[in-house]
Structures are given as C-alpha cells and as structure tokens.
Amino acid sequence: MSWTDERVELLKKMWGEGQSASQIAKELGGVTRNAVIGKVHRLGLSNRSSGTAASDAPKSEAKAKPAPAKPKAEAKPKAKPTTEPAAPAAAARPAAMPARKAIIPAGQPLPPQPSANEISPEALAKVSEIEKKAKRLTLLELTERTCKWPVGDPATDDFWFCGLPVQAGKPYCEAHVGVAFQPMSSRRDRRR
DNA sequence: CCCTGATTCGC
C-alpha cells in the first residue's frame, strides 16, 4: 500500500479528529500504526498531546499567523444515518431509565449512572462532542477496551455504547471518564 | 497487559 492522495487525506482528517494512529491504521488498512505515525511526522502534523494522557507540550508559538483562513468546505464523506439532530440534553444523558429495566448487560459492570445529578457544563459539552465521534457499538461489540458509556434509551433502537478507546484500565473513554468520575466538590449545588 | 505517540535507521 502506498500513500495515495486519498489515503493521506483520510489520514489528515482522522488525525485532525483526534483519532489514534492505530485506529487510523485500521481504517486505512494495509498499514500499521507505525506507518501512520511515521507518515504523520513526515507530513509535519505531529502535534497532538504527546504520549498518552494529555501532557500538552508547552509549545508556545510566538508566531502570529497572518490569516491562513483554511476553512475548506468540510463535506462529510460518509454521513451515517445520524438519528441525532442535536440534542445535548438527551445525548448527554447516559442512560435514561424510564423504568429501571434490565439494562444490565450480561452481568457486566455497567457503570454507575450519574443518576439525575448535574454535571459540569464543560464536561457535558465535551461529552456531546465526543459522542459525535463515538463508534456507536452494540452491546456485543464492546470489548475490554472500548468505552462502555451508554447513550440513548435502552428501550429504543436509538441506543448504543460510546465505543471509543478507553484510556487506561478505565471503563470509559477520556470524555466519559470526565463525567463519570466527578469530584464531590465539583458538583455541589447546581441550580435546577 | 493494554494502549498511546516519538524516534531511529536500514531499506
């Protein structure tokens, strides 16, 4: 496999979306994550939180960009039937519990639902954003390393699991870890 | 152990 224009394009796109090298490699096919990373570097677009966590490289760019203005028309190549117009409230709600039915999958540790509590707007925003990139896995597709955050109403077909790569032993992806594990202090009184 | 990106260096 060679780096055709299209492949490079997809690489850029996915890398820009924050997809991991391995995911990109899987998507492209015929290449390993090493190949992807190597290419990324050669292309010069390496910046992306080094390592794993989020150590933002203290890159202080004393550069004042003239004004590239590169917002190219970003037409989604593969628009999937997104049955989700844009309902932050609904989307951010992990799992509705109309009637706490059996939403427990195979006795697996389904996460502590942040019940009806309120979560920081920042975290919610991050979640609704991340959910656009979610893999939307079904219960059967979940693995030990896919985010198990439930989205939607289990009673409807509009229900899926985040499925993004979990960070490290955690059951959720970065974003969902953020809303799942909230310091008690940070969710103190929230007006309703 | 799983994963992440970063770098090196023979090809």
Next chain:
DNA sequence: GCGAATCAGG
C-alpha cells in the same frame, strides 16, 4: 519516503 523496531510513557 517508508515503516518495523524500538523507545518512552499512561
């Protein structure tokens, strides 16, 4: 230019 091997880290 390419990417496997290796490195460094969570």
